[in-house]
Amino acid sequence: MGRTKAIPVKVNLSKKEIRVIRRLMGREPTLEEWGMFDIMWSEHCSYKSSRPILKKLPTSSPRVVVGPGYDSGIVDVGDGYVVAFKVESHNHPSAIEPYNGAATGIGGIVRDVLAIGARPILLIDPLRFGRLESSRTKWLFRYVVKGIGDYGNCIGVPTVAGEVEFDESFETNCLVNVACYGVAKKDKIFLARFDNPGDILILIGGSTGRDGIHGVTFASKTIGEKSEEDRPAVQIGDPFTKKLLIETVLEILETGYVHGIKDLGGGGLTCATSEMAAKGGTGVEIELDKVHVREEGMTPYELLLSESQERMLLAVDPKGVDEVKKILEKYEIPYSIIGRVTDTGLLVAKFNGKVVASIPPKYLAETPVVRRKAKKPSYLRKVLKVKKPREPKNLSETVYRLLEAPNIACKEWVYRQYDHEVGVRTVLKPGEADAAVLRILETGRGIAVKADCNSRHSYLDPFNGSAGALAEAVRNVVCVGGEPLAYTDCCNFGNPENPEVFWQFKRGVEGLAYMSRALGVPCVGGNVSFYNEDENTRVAVKPSIVVVMLGLVENLEWVTTMAFKGYGEPIVLVGKTYPELGGSEYYHEIHGLTGGKPPKADGKKEKATVKTVMEAIRNGFVTSAHDCSKGGLAIALALMAIKGKMGVKVDLSKVPSSKPIRMDELLFSESYARIVLTAPNLDSAKKILKIAGKNGAPANIIGETVDDDRFTLMMGLKKTVECSVSLMEKVWRETIPKAMGEEAE
């Protein structure tokens, strides 16, 4: 061991990685260089475990302008405009400091969209917490929502959709994912690259402090008792500066002098400079002592690694520096000129004239892949083979109980706290339909957006669960009148060094890839968050690949909501019901059961269903649409009745299903590829059936809406379920406010 020196700073690198770094460098790296490798080779920055698996996802289509690998995925929405979107996890910081953790998650994702030159127009936040009864969950839930609201509301970007799941596996590690979408002109897209040696580097926005140092290495660890000590690794958000930064950046980009731009997120200045130089095949020289700071005596190591918020790095044509400075001064945005792009192929960092780091950027940006072992988890044998529980005697009671289940209950408590209207684009608002619809002011068309994931299905079968999440997101944008264009995914898993967790990840991505191909919807970016695991109990979160969807609504007249619209309208069910209660809300809430056979995702069936519904909506045959998901057919019908404030009469014997099937399976099975529609009249309903027949989707008229408060589901002549719509609405509304100590509206 004589020749290997001790590393002068704590690093999270494996022995093998340390050897590789020494070999690459051909000398002993400096303290600063060790820090830079440590951060860039962390799981969070490098995707070293996940990259080989993620390659399986299809990433192109005629609509895709920029796929994975840049700050945001970029998709053509027609008329010379593109939509850029990206999702990110902020799980670890939010589990320790929910308010700032969630707020800075928004801050980061907004910069990703801004960095391609797009104006951020909407936010989506999929959230996962432990059991709603737990006081830790209540604390996290309250402050995560407040953090998102306070930040998003202040910067004037509406939060228009999301989802909230409660499950015991998220007790320690809540999942806070945030997605942002922006609009830009197709011919004015900016990429995070240094292409032109001689360009001047301007660091703009918030000053650099010691906050967030090693945030990404923190995110690449599991959470334990000691995590409280990591609180200084959580950044503090400043939405006011962010709002100014948005306006400043968009005005600066208009000048045409900016050749490359990137936000400073995880990995700070190190990540931004090395990735931009590596992508452009150039070099870069920075003078760390020029960086504007908020704390005195910061060392070069700290300046290179700080993850202080609200900062962006611009590569500016030397001719345009004065004009850029003028705009920065108008908005009173602090900035510093910190260096220039070179042609040396080296990232050189100086401090007071002395070189502290000199590394070829690609060494930092191109991390060696780590091949992880995957092994089918042992728990699966047990949970997949549970005995079917006995059917409840009173199924009406079961419907009420499911409506008040936290995962199904009304989430108004959450979205009331978000400004979902700012921007005058929000056509369909939270709670109105299966997806939000925003108009694009510049083109008059709309986009449909939604995030979906079912972690209980994925736990039992990550392949089908993830495929199902993508299918659900597609159904949701189709239900509101949209056509799916592309998605981005946020993978949330436990420790990838555990082969059983890695198997979940691998199967989950394979399922996603399968459905992606089947439906012709490509993936344009994503985020992987590992180490969502309690260090003491070794409990990992249920595997959760959240799919964040972009759909195009060509014509805003096609926009459809889920509320029943008129009395006596025929109800059409598209898609077949199977006995698939594994991972259902019904098993969990009514029988306390984790297990059973989860729904199987079938690309052909999904395609038949969504094609049918798209065609039916476009022909004006549909008055309301809602897909069957949590709680199955019974809950889908109940929610449409609640929203429309009217009753239904349905004959369950008309429901297309496999035989034999039990009554509880017919009502609560969460089989995919199903959508409930209403038609304005019998003639239109029959036309929908015709379209379904043509597309090979099983479909039938199963009942009609009625002019009273009664929710009646019959089996032939026998009443199976009879509930009051107003009482259903009451229990559905009360759960969340009650848990949070408030009254329902």
Next chain:
Amino acid sequence: MRFAVIQFPGSNCDYDVVYVLKNVLGVPTDLVWHKFFKGDVYDAVILPGGFSYGDYLRSGAIASHSPAMEEVKKIAEDGRPVLGICNGFQILIEAGLLPGALMPNDCLKFVCKWVTLKCETSGTAFTCMIPEGRLLHIPIAHREGRYFNTREELEKMRENRQIVFRYVDEKGEVNSKANPNGSVENIASVCNVKGNVVGLMPHPERASEKVLSPYKDCDGILLFKSMVRFLKS
């Protein structure tokens, strides 16, 4: 006729108001950075919503000291229309152009929802086209919108017809259920004695086109149309 929308650092409904004035109403409108604002070239001015100066200190408090507000005061004294929406309302109150105070909502949370308003007076520059008693659907989105004033002041305001809109239910009744933030007497909007300066918490610019309204109406545009008619007459 020329309108100005003043942009403070942290304004975030500025573009929305400009969009409605230019693209929906079709009137010439400038978005003006607060430092560059000169009042003499404009017929009316709108202070948009947002979080000016991050709402640090108190909502609207810092912006009310911007030199732009001296210009706005001149416009107000002149009798030209001045509208403050949400944060703009907070700024007008902080600047002393409107009576009362806006406090944190009684639920202590941010509230974003569509509410129903009743027009209490047609005697302002922004309601001259809205009949008294007419109900309007317009959304709110704020954390500090709970209007307050003392009993004596409220008495005076009633005498002077300074209460412009109240939060009501679908039947037009003023009651606590229809009150989203705990405002005294369900007050959503007030004006100065002359009626040319109006502040309101709801966002009319978000309710100016049918496509955005869950009720498929466009009540918000009536305020802007009133402003144009007021200037023409």
